[in-house]
Amino acid sequence: MTIEPVTFLGRVKRDRESGVVIPVSEAARRMSAYRVAASVDFPLMEEMRDRAREVRLHTLANLDKYLAQFASQVEANGGQVHWAADGDEANAIIRQIADDNDVRTVVKSKSMVTEEIDLNESLEAAGLSIVETDLGEFIVQLSGDKPSHIIAPVLHKTRYDIGELFAAKLDRGFSTDPAELTQMAREHLRREFLTADMGISGCNMAIADTGTVVLVTNEGNGRLTTTAPRIHVTVMGMERIVPTFGDASAVLEVLARAGTGQRLSVYTNFVSGSRRHGDPDGPDAFHVVILDNGRSRTLGGQEAEILACIRCGACLNICPVYREVGGHAYGFTYPGPIGAVVTPSLKGLDEWHELPYASTLCGACVEACPVRIDIPKMLLTLRSRAATDGHLPGWLTFAIGRYATAATHPRQFRLLLKAGGVVGSMMARDGWISKAPSHGANWTGARDLPQPAKQPFHARWKARHGA
Ligand code: SF4
Numbered sequence: 001m002t003i004e005p006v007t008f009l010g011r012v013k014r015d016r017e018s019g020v021v022i023p024v025s026e027a028a029r030r031m032s033a034y035r036v037a038a039s040v041d042f043p044l045m046e047e048m049r050d051r052a053r054e055v056r057l058h059t060l061a062n063l064d065k066y067l068a069q070f071a072s073q074v075e076a077n078g079g080q081v082h083w084a085a086d087g088d089e090a091n092a093i094i095r096q097i098a099d100d101n102d103v104r105t106v107v108k109s110k111s112m113v114t115e116e117i118d119l120n121e122s123l124e125a126a127g128l129s130i131v132e133t134d135l136g137e138f139i140v141q142l143s144g145d146k147p148s149h150i151i152a153p154v155l156h157k158t159r160y161d162i163g164e165l166f167a168a169k170l171d172r173g174f175s176t177d178p179a180e181l182t183q184m185a186r187e188h189l190r191r192e193f194l195t196a197d198m199g200i201s202g203c204n205m206a207i208a209d210t211g212t213v214v215l216v217t218n219e220g221n222g223r224l225t226t227t228a229p230r231i232h233v234t235v236m237g238m239e240r241i242v243p244t245f246g247d248a249s250a251v252l253e254v255l256a257r258a259g260t261g262q263r264l265s266v267y268t269n270f271v272s273g274s275r276r277h278g279d280p281d282g283p284d285a286f287h288v289v290i291l292d293n294g295r296s297r298t299l300g301g302q303e304a305e306i307l308a309c310i311r312c313g314a315c316l317n318i319c320p321v322y323r324e325v326g327g328h329a330y331g332f333t334y335p336g337p338i339g340a341v342v343t344p345s346l347k348g349l350d351e352w353h354e355l356p357y358a359s360t361l362c363g364a365c366v367e368a369c370p371v372r373i374d375i376p377k378m379l380l381t382l383r384s385r386a387a388t389d390g391h392l393p394g395w396l397t398f399a400i401g402r403y404a405t406a407a408t409h410p411r412q413f414r415l416l417l418k419a420g421g422v423v424g425s426m427m428a429r430d431g432w433i434s435k436a437p438s439h440g441a442n443w444t445g446a447r448d449l450p451q452p453a454k455q456p457f458h459a460r461w462k463a464r465h466g467a
Contacts, residue, residue: 025324031152032368039257042253048250049371055250059242070211079287082287085292086294087116087118091119095128101197101231104128106131107196108120110222111201115333116293119200135219151260159178166181193225193228199226201233204216205248209243215268228281232274234286238295238296239299255312257370294345305374306338314365318364321358337359338375340358341356343355359379363376
């Protein structure tokens with residue numbers, strides 16, 4: 001197996017003979033290592049994590065006040081604020097802004113919240129052309145794919161995949177050189193920036209006392225999106241607020257360090273409205289769409305703290321489950337540990353009750369999280385609610401009930417282990433079970449199960465040390 005560089009973000013394990021590619025785990029491991037190195041390099045890291053957490057929790061506790069302050073400051077700066085209860089409303093508002101301003105072409109910088117509301121699909125259905133300009137998101141859009149990581153959307157792709165994609169879609173020669181591939185995208189996108197009528201951005205933070213939107217990027221596309229087209233629309237989740245510039249700085253101290261191991265991302269943009277008299281560039285109009293989409297409900301519930309998330313991606317990189325299954329397995333915009341809490345919180349447990357189980361509860365995410373969000377605790381409350389709301393399948397409730405009885409009655413427990421050992425060895429070949437019956441087939445359809453020990457631990461202990 002050889003290790004070869006892939007995208008701008010990491011390296012990939014590729015077995016050149018079998019063609020097997022395992023990019024996610026390796027790239028995620030690398031990003032985690034960068035985070036650890038950056039923390040070691042910054043003696044104030046723990047202090048700043050506490051400070052950033054304090055800022056986020058204080059803001060959430062006073063969200064109504066800071067949202068109102070932010071909105072009135074945006075308006076004082078000449079911008080317009082729109083409130084959207086859900087994704088449909090947000091999309092309708094943006095379509096209306098486009099309609100009112102004869103917009104035909106749109107460029108967009110990376111934004112998870114617009115993924116959350118399917119903004120691209122909504123604008124395309126209205127006949128608009130929309131182009132993603134973040135390199136990763138551009139690749140995702142060209143390939144008709146979905147992002148698999150909140151800060152590295154194409155973590156699941158190799159430079160070979162991207163070379164083939166660009167050769168086919170951009171009519172360029174095949175290359176696997178990251179610098180050449182980036183140059184191809186840059187040349188293509190430059191034309192889009194210069195002709196777009198509207199630029200849509202997300203928002204890492206929104207500063208209440210100045211009405212400023214903060215965009216944290218590693219590419220110049222955020223700056224071009226917000227300044228080149230004549231209309232700029234920012235879409236933000238209502239929890240993105242921080243009270244002051246000083247508070248934003250505290251969050252910036254930990255954001256890039258936790259996400260990519262950088263002291264600061266390459267570009268940190270502060271946007272406080274449209275072009276003013278004498279400004280050399282900037283849009284004619286600035287709109288902010290503030291989205292609820294389940295956040296108010298989350299704020300009033302047991303998972304409110306998840307709204308303190310600063311979307312750094314550290315919990316994804318460290319998570320043993322995410323590393324194995326990748327981002328698409330989580331089924332929605334937000335993958336990894338953060339997604340396992342955010343998605344059911346925002347969209348309800350009826351449809352998303354399985355996600356809180358996508359965790360080993362190892363606690364690595366809390367260690368990595370720059371604002372110390374206790375994700376495992378929230379996963380447990382969600383699991384408990386899923387069970388009490390009747391979302392567990394009947395067979396599982398039955399099996400867990402039987403297990404609980406056996407686990408509290410030693411004789412039954414020993415019998416169960418013995419039976420498991422016998423049945424397991426009947427099904428196993430060379431120490432592995434590759435075809436389990438019934439619900440077990442869901443597991444063995446994807447990977448083999450190790451054969452249970454023929455002699456349970458208790459029996460081995462007894463044989464070795466006596467009763
Ligand atoms: S939960 Fe914490 S570690 Fe995960 S993305 Fe949010 S801030 Fe980062």
